[in-house]
Amino acid sequence: xxxxxxxxxxxxxxxxxxxxxxxxxxxxxxxxxxxxxxxxxxxxxxxxxxxxxxxxxxxxxxxxxxxxxxxxxxxxxxxxx
Amino acid sequence: xxxxxxxxxxxxxxxxxxxxxxxxxxxxxxxxxxxxxxxxxxxxxxxxxxxxxxxxxxxxxxxxxxxxxxxxxxxxxxxxxxxxxxxxxxxxxxxxxxxxxxxxxxxxxxxxxxxxxxxxxxxxxxxxxxxxxxxxxxxxxxxxxxxxxxxxxxxxxxxxxxxxxxxxxxxxxxxxxxxxxxxxxxxxxxxxxxxxxxxxxxxxxxxxxxxxxxxxxxxxxxxxxxxxxxxxxxxxxxxxxxxxxxxxxxxxxxxxxxxxxxxxxxxxxxxxxxxxxxxxxxxxxxxxxxxxxxxxxxxxxxxxxxxxxxxxxxxxxxxxxxxxxxxxxxxxxxxxxxxxxxxxxxxxxxxxxxxxxxxxxxxxxxxxxxxxxxxxxxxxxxxxxxxxxxxxxxxxxxxxxxxxxxxxxxxxxxxxxxxxxxxxxxxxxxxxxxxxxxxxxxxxxxxxxxxxxxxxxxxxxxxxxxxxxxxxxxxxxxxxxxxxxxxxxxxxxxxxxxxxxxxxxxxxxxxxxxxxxxxxxxxxxxxxxxxxxxxxxxxxxxxxxxxxxxxxxxxxxxxxxxx
Numbered sequence: 001x002x003x004x005x006x007x008x009x010x011x012x013x014x015x016x017x018x019x020x021x022x023x024x025x026x027x028x029x030x031x032x033x034x035x036x037x038x039x040x041x042x043x044x045x046x047x048x049x050x051x052x053x054x055x056x057x058x059x060x061x062x063x064x065x066x067x068x069x070x071x072x073x074x075x076x077x078x079x080x081x
Numbered sequence: 082x083x084x085x086x087x088x089x090x091x092x093x094x095x096x097x098x099x100x101x102x103x104x105x106x107x108x109x110x111x112x113x114x115x116x117x118x119x120x121x122x123x124x125x126x127x128x129x130x131x132x133x134x135x136x137x138x139x140x141x142x143x144x145x146x147x148x149x150x151x152x153x154x155x156x157x158x159x160x161x162x163x164x165x166x167x168x169x170x171x172x173x174x175x176x177x178x179x180x181x182x183x184x185x186x187x188x189x190x191x192x193x194x195x196x197x198x199x200x201x202x203x204x205x206x207x208x209x210x211x212x213x214x215x216x217x218x219x220x221x222x223x224x225x226x227x228x229x230x231x232x233x234x235x236x237x238x239x240x241x242x243x244x245x246x247x248x249x250x251x252x253x254x255x256x257x258x259x260x261x262x263x264x265x266x267x268x269x270x271x272x273x274x275x276x277x278x279x280x281x282x283x284x285x286x287x288x289x290x291x292x293x294x295x296x297x298x299x300x301x302x303x304x305x306x307x308x309x310x311x312x313x314x315x316x317x318x319x320x321x322x323x324x325x326x327x328x329x330x331x332x333x334x335x336x337x338x339x340x341x342x343x344x345x346x347x348x349x350x351x352x353x354x355x356x357x358x359x360x361x362x363x364x365x366x367x368x369x370x371x372x373x374x375x376x377x378x379x380x381x382x383x384x385x386x387x388x389x390x391x392x393x394x395x396x397x398x399x400x401x402x403x404x405x406x407x408x409x410x411x412x413x414x415x416x417x418x419x420x421x422x423x424x425x426x427x428x429x430x431x432x433x434x435x436x437x438x439x440x441x442x443x444x445x446x447x448x449x450x451x452x453x454x455x456x457x458x459x460x461x462x463x464x465x466x467x468x469x470x471x472x473x474x475x476x477x478x479x480x481x482x483x484x485x486x487x488x489x490x491x492x493x494x495x496x497x498x499x500x501x502x503x504x505x506x507x508x509x510x511x512x513x514x515x516x517x518x519x520x521x522x523x524x525x526x527x528x529x530x531x532x533x534x535x536x537x538x539x540x541x542x543x544x545x546x547x548x549x550x551x552x553x554x555x556x557x558x559x560x561x562x563x564x565x566x567x568x569x570x571x572x573x574x575x576x577x578x579x580x581x582x583x584x585x586x587x588x589x590x591x592x593x594x595x596x597x598x599x600x601x602x603x604x605x606x607x608x609x610x611x612x613x614x615x616x617x618x619x620x621x622x623x624x625x626x627x628x629x630x631x632x633x634x635x636x637x638x639x640x641x642x643x644x
Binding site: 046062 | 096098099257260270
């Protein structure tokens with residue numbers, strides 16, 4: 001289950017951003033990745049919410065700063081739903 | 082459908098990048114190959130004014146200025162109480178005037194689609210707002226008035242009713258608040274899709290991709306019931322639930338007719354059963370003369386449609402077909418794939434809404450020619466009846482054709498542009514130009530645009546021909562465009578028109594080169610320049626090149642009088 005969620009996240013980021021996040025440090029801050037375009041970031045977040053059937057609050061989105069944060073919040077929410 | 086490359090710039094008062102996928106997909110479905118670029122968030126004024134901006138380098142065919150009240154007017158709903166109406170209105174007007182001034186400075190040949198201001202859902206005056214002379218509604222209305230006055234003065238600008246689009250989507254569904262507060266993305270996916278669809282309608286209309294004639298069935302399409310069984314006065318039309326729906330259907334079709342879309346009917350019936358409906362049934366909105374053709378017989382509908390196409394000289398792709406019988410729709414769709422077949426609903430109460438919103442009939446301008454088109458086709462019917470009775474020579478003499486050719490006629494620029502973009506069959510190079518490009522050519526010393534108006538004893542045929550001569554050097558011209566409306570062919574008007582157009586050059590000794598570029602539709606004129614006496618210089622897959630040394634005035638056509 002967890003593996004599947006991780007796979008799906010990696011895949012989605014690749015699709016929207018054209019970035020392989022498995023090659024990045026998990027503590028890496030998203031806003032320091034130059035290819036991580038801010039418009040695409042929002043599209044990505046919408047897509048996660050749709051694909052996993054989950055909802056983020058705007059505060060949660062603001063607090064998602066590193067790649068590890070991203071995995072954590074999606075996994076936490078997706079497991080609940 | 083021809084694949085058309087088109088460059089679109091989107092300038093907006095919000096982050097609009099999520100329009101890209103939707104607009105791409107709508108345009109591709111309609112035969113366009115779009116290239117879309119976006120301006121910076123709220124940078125439209127600078128981008129329109131700065132000739133070194135990306136916009137000028139991109140040089141788009143269509144520029145979309147996408148506004149929304151929330152992002153463009155900004156904060157009015159929070160200022161109107163503290164600052165007062167007058168001061169708030171003044172600021173709004175300044176913002177709008179500045180934008181309109183930016184648009185005036187934008188000097189490229191692009192068509193501009195400007196979205197109007199939507200009425201916001203929130204007003205501090207809530208239940209009172211609408212009746213107040215100084216509420217939010219009144220303020221936004223004032224803003225839209227400025228936009229309308231400007232767009233009305235500049236025919237190159239299309240003002241798209243954004244409030245209507247918001248209503249279609251539902252104002253509560255317009256924005257995903259999260260994305261708006263995080264990234265100033267104003268349009269939800271649903272809204273982006275709807276706006277893209279409306280933009281596509283505009284772009285199709287700009288490029289003249291519109292249909293010209295609706296062919297309708299009669300029984301259970303224009304009225305309820307079968308006339309062969311119920312008789313002319315037994316139909317459901319008028320004072321009943323079903324009867325009211327059919328009345329509305331007829332009224333919608335009459336509106337189309339009055340704005341220049343032709344009506345024709347094809348019905349499997351006995352003609353003597355149907356005709357009394359026009360003379361006896363008082364409820365009928367549509368009269369016999371509202372139809373340019375009535376084919377009432379037991380032939381295949383596809384065959385009848387082909388005959389109508391021939392009679393009124395339109396390509397099959399100019400037709401929309403309306404019929405309640407799925408078998409008939411299938412037959413026409415299978416045999417005549419160029420004809421657009423309307424998806425007829427199983428519940429007749431759904432038909433009026435469908436008819437009101439036929440994308441293929443959406444237009445951005447209405448010329449005098451459009452409004453008179455129906456009359457002209459009726460005249461045409463009388464002409465062809467007379468033609469059958471006389472020899473060709475006698476017929477042409479009797480017609481009493483008159484032609485008036487004008488040079489760079491600015492008053493007819495709308496119609497000239499329309500003809501340039503709509504004419505497919507008699508069109509030697511099929512070059513399309515926007516109104517701004519036509520204007521530019523009229524002003525330039527290197528081009529002469531001649532346009533021909535034609536009359537005969539049956540009436541006015543209108544402005545039906547355009548020739549664009551491009552001056553290459555002194556006494557050396559190239560025929561950039563030569564096109565004529567099909568309804569006046571086979572009377573040699575084109576020859577006299579050519580003679581008159583050459584007179585504008587003002588010299589007798591000139592060299593003229595010309596070109597025929599084949600398109601899927603202009604086979605009709607593939608040997609036209611040969612017939613005019615041109616010498617064929619070269620012929621390739623791409624087309625044919627010609628030249629003509631003119632040393633004397635050419636002989637006039639005897640049956641045509643020049644005004």
